[in-house]
Amino acid sequence: MTTTPATTAPPTWAAVAQAFPALRQTVNGHRLVYLDSAATSLKPQAVIDAVVEYYADYPSNVHRSVHTLAGRATEAYEAARARVAAFVGADAQSLVFTRGTTEGLNLVASGWARRHLRPGDEILLTPAEHHSNLVPWQQVAKATGARLVFAPLTADGRLTAEAIRASFTSRTRLAAVAHVSNVLGTENPIRELVALAHRQDAVVVVDGAQSAPHLPVSVAALGVDFFAFSAHKMCGPTGIGALYGRPERLREADPLLFGGEMIAEVDQEHATWADVPYRFEGGTPHVAGAIGWGAAVAFLERLGMDHIAAHSRALAMDAAARLAALPRVSVYGPAGGRQAVVAFNYDGVHPHDVAQVLDSQGIAVRAGHHCAQPLMAALSIQSSVRASFYLYNTREDVDRLVDGLREVGRYFGR
Numbered sequence: 001m002t003t004t005p006a007t008t009a010p011p012t013w014a015a016v017a018q019a020f021p022a023l024r025q026t027v028n029g030h031r032l033v034y035l036d037s038a039a040t041s042l043k044p045q046a047v048i049d050a051v052v053e054y055y056a057d058y059p060s061n062v063h064r065s066v067h068t069l070a071g072r073a074t075e076a077y078e079a080a081r082a083r084v085a086a087f088v089g090a091d092a093q094s095l096v097f098t099r100g101t102t103e104g105l106n107l108v109a110s111g112w113a114r115r116h117l118r119p120g121d122e123i124l125l126t127p128a129e130h131h132s133n134l135v136p137w138q139q140v141a142k143a144t145g146a147r148l149v150f151a152p153l154t155a156d157g158r159l160t161a162e163a164i165r166a167s168f169t170s171r172t173r174l175a176a177v178a179h180v181s182n183v184l185g186t187e188n189p190i191r192e193l194v195a196l197a198h199r200q201d202a203v204v205v206v207d208g209a210q211s212a213p214h215l216p217v218s219v220a221a222l223g224v225d226f227f228a229f230s231a232h233k234m235c236g237p238t239g240i241g242a243l244y245g246r247p248e249r250l251r252e253a254d255p256l257l258f259g260g261e262m263i264a265e266v267d268q269e270h271a272t273w274a275d276v277p278y279r280f281e282g283g284t285p286h287v288a289g290a291i292g293w294g295a296a297v298a299f300l301e302r303l304g305m306d307h308i309a310a311h312s313r314a315l316a317m318d319a320a321a322r323l324a325a326l327p328r329v330s331v332y333g334p335a336g337g338r339q340a341v342v343a344f345n346y347d348g349v350h351p352h353d354v355a356q357v358l359d360s361q362g363i364a365v366r367a368g369h370h371c372a373q374p375l376m377a378a379l380s381i382q383s384s385v386r387a388s389f390y391l392y393n394t395r396e397d398v399d400r401l402v403d404g405l406r407e408v409g410r411y412f413g414r
């Protein structure tokens with residue numbers, strides 16, 4: 001479901017790229033081709049300007065002082081919350097600012113799940129989860145006696161509604177699944193998961209780190225209980241993200257941080273909490289980050305999320321097909337239905353060496369386990385190269401990647 005109206009015609013992507021100052025540089029003598037947006041995206045000038053303006057003109061704390069600059073900062077911070085919330089189809093009061101996806105998932109794990117799960121309860125995951133959506137649940141399982149259950153993937157790495165149904169039991173109390181895989185680029189059937197979970201009041205937690213930057217998202221339409229995402233992967237600043245939670249679920253959770261600004265009343269012995277979302281935002285928040293993120297959302301909305309989704313999907317599909325056609329290159333994940341990322345290996349060459357040779361040609365990719373070691377084990381590999389695409393990439397960048405891999409072959413004599 002689209003929450004952000006797309007412009008009628010797709011933008012000219014090469015012109016969009018001009019908004020990103022990092023792309024004006026050459027790296028190792030070549031025009032930079034940035035294919036590591038799944039790790040973190042580049043930032044447009046409008047976001048940099050919004051952050052600079054805050055620090056230069058009204059660098060005040062929020063929700064505290066009554067002076068003019070503080071009022072302006074509070075207004076801008078809360079306007080950013082409303083904007084980011086609307087971007088994912090939520091109300092401002094259901095959006096908690098966090099440090100990022102990792103903190104949001106930890107908030108649910110420590111604040112909600114530790115309080116509500118009991119021995120024998122089941123937590124449903126997939127083998128493709130990012131460590132940020134696995135390790136917190138391992139800790140919850142250890143603390144509560146709940147059990148982790150993994151819904152199997154198909155041979156080409158997809159999570160099907162049938163696999164979810166087969167893995168769900170009457171003991172399933174919580175399911176935590178990525179919306180889009182950061183390695184395989186697959187989009188998971190969240191609506192089917194929610195329909196099944198809510199029949200027995202199980203809670204659905206979605207890791208939206210790789211979907212919020214690329215897809216039109218509506219948490220209301222998806223029906224999820226929690227949805228965590230990060231600003232830095234969607235043109236915003238680092239150090240800030242958000243957790244959407246259905247208000248009744250948020251009210252059932254304990255805060256992670258206790259201290260200033262998260263309280264209602266304090267006496268020497270006791271304290272009571274502010275309402276949601278503020279009870280989860282103890283201490284001085286990342287004001288500049290929130291304001292910069294608001295500017296990033298405005299930037300994405302101007303381009304239209306439908307266009308962005310179609311563009312990054314088309315580039316990834318094109319790259320996957322062309323890489324798979326190269327001798328000695330294996331591409332992971334399904335042939336169709338891929339969002340923005342392509343993980344692959346070059347037979348006989350370590351992924352770090354592939355990345356190094358690509359870097360020598362000005363092409364930035366990631367090499368490693370992508371914080372998904374159980375998935376690497378399931379694929380019977382240690383690591384892979386990952387090229388990830390976003391709104392500033394073009395077909396020319398795919399050409400450069402394909403040429404770069406031919407150079408890898410020449411360099412290693414393969």
Ligand code: PLP
Pocket residue numbers: 038039099100101102103130132133178180181182207209210230241
């Ligand atoms: N989940 C997924 C699928 C990711 O790709 C990432 C980051 O790479 C994360 C979670 C963690 O995000 P962050 O480091 O912003 O907390």
